[in-house]
Amino acid sequence: MASNITLRQLRYFVSVAQSGQFSLAAMQENVSQSTISTAIMAIEEELGVRLFERLPQGVSVTPEGQDFLRHARHILESVRDALESPRFKERSLSGRVRIAASYTVLGYFLPELMARFRASYPDVALEVVELERLDVEAAVLDGTVDIGMVILSNVQKLNRFGHATLVRSRRQLWVAPSHPLAQVRTPSLADIARHPYLLLTADEGEQSALAYWRGAGLSPDIYTRTSSIEALRGLVGHGFGVTILSDMIYRPWSLEGKRIDARPVLDAVPHMAAGMLWRRGAKFSEAAEAFQQFLIQSFGV
Numbered sequence: 001m002a003s004n005i006t007l008r009q010l011r012y013f014v015s016v017a018q019s020g021q022f023s024l025a026a027m028q029e030n031v032s033q034s035t036i037s038t039a040i041m042a043i044e045e046e047l048g049v050r051l052f053e054r055l056p057q058g059v060s061v062t063p064e065g066q067d068f069l070r071h072a073r074h075i076l077e078s079v080r081d082a083l084e085s086p087r088f089k090e091r092s093l094s095g096r097v098r099i100a101a102s103y104t105v106l107g108y109f110l111p112e113l114m115a116r117f118r119a120s121y122p123d124v125a126l127e128v129v130e131l132e133r134l135d136v137e138a139a140v141l142d143g144t145v146d147i148g149m150v151i152l153s154n155v156q157k158l159n160r161f162g163h164a165t166l167v168r169s170r171r172q173l174w175v176a177p178s179h180p181l182a183q184v185r186t187p188s189l190a191d192i193a194r195h196p197y198l199l200l201t202a203d204e205g206e207q208s209a210l211a212y213w214r215g216a217g218l219s220p221d222i223y224t225r226t227s228s229i230e231a232l233r234g235l236v237g238h239g240f241g242v243t244i245l246s247d248m249i250y251r252p253w254s255l256e257g258k259r260i261d262a263r264p265v266l267d268a269v270p271h272m273a274a275g276m277l278w279r280r281g282a283k284f285s286e287a288a289e290a291f292q293q294f295l296i297q298s299f300g301v
Helices: 007-017 022-029 034-045 063-088 103-108 110-120 133-141 202-215 230-239 286-298
Strands: 054-056 058-061 095-101 124-130 147-151 162-170 172-177 197-199 221-226 243-246 262-263 271-280
Touching: 007 022, 007 034, 007 063, 022 034, 034 058, 034 063, 034 202, 034 271, 058 063, 058 262, 063 110, 095 133, 095 286, 103 110, 103 147, 103 202, 110 286, 124 262, 124 286, 133 147, 133 271, 147 202, 162 286, 172 230, 197 202, 197 230, 197 243, 221 230, 230 243, 271 286
Parallel strands: 095 124, 095 147, 197 221
Antiparallel strands: 054 058, 147 271, 162 271, 172 243, 172 262
C-alpha cells in the first residue's frame, strides 16, 4: 500500500517531472535538492518502481512514472479544488462560456479542466468548438467566443491578445524499447536524423518541428506524415520510426499495447506552450470571467 506517501512528496514529484531536473524543482519548491531527492526515493521505495531515469543533465520520467504522474496530478488538483470550492460557491453563478480550442488542446488538455470547473459551477454552460488555430484567433478577435485555447508557441503577434500560458510541456524523443535509439541515453538530433522519422502534422506540428530542425542545420529522414496522434503512437510502438513530441500528449503505450519510451534530446528543443487567448478590452460575462480566473488559478499563473 502507498499509504505513507504525502501530498508534499507528490508535489515534489510533479515538480521534478515537469522541470526534468532535481535542482530546478528544488528552486521552484524553495527546498534543498536533498529534500527533493529524499522525497522521490521514498515514493519509489513505497511503490516498488523507478519513477525517473537518472541522466547526466537531468532526469527522464519512466513509463511507470508517467502512469503515476497522471494520478499524482489528479490527487493534487482534487485537493486544491476541495480547498477552493467554498470560495467558488459563495454565490450561485449561471450563464455560458463560449470556448474555441485547437485539436491538441481539446483532446489532451481541456476536458479535465472543464469537468473540474463544472463541479464548482454546475449552472454554467460550457460551449466548445474545435477550430484550427487561425480560426480560433479570428473567433476571439471578433467576439464569437470568449476564450481561445491553443498552442501559444504557434501564435504570431501574441501581443494582439490578452493571453496566459498555462503549461509548458517538454518535448522528448518517443521510441520503441527495441529501437537502436532506445539504447542511447540522450540522443542528439544528429543521431535521430539517421533513422526514419514520423512527423505529426496536427496543430501545425510539422511547421514547429521543422523550425527547430532547421535551427540545428539538420533535416529529419521523414518516413511518413500523419495528423493522427494514435496512428503515430502505433507506428512508434511497432518500430517503424521515431518522433519528438511533448510530454503533454505522451502515453507509455500505443492502442495495441506496444510500449513507447521517452528520451530527452541532447540538443535544445523548445518546449510546447499551451494556454488561452482573449480579446483585449473584452467585457467578460461573470461566467466567462470565472472560467478565465479558474484556469489562471489552477496553474498558478
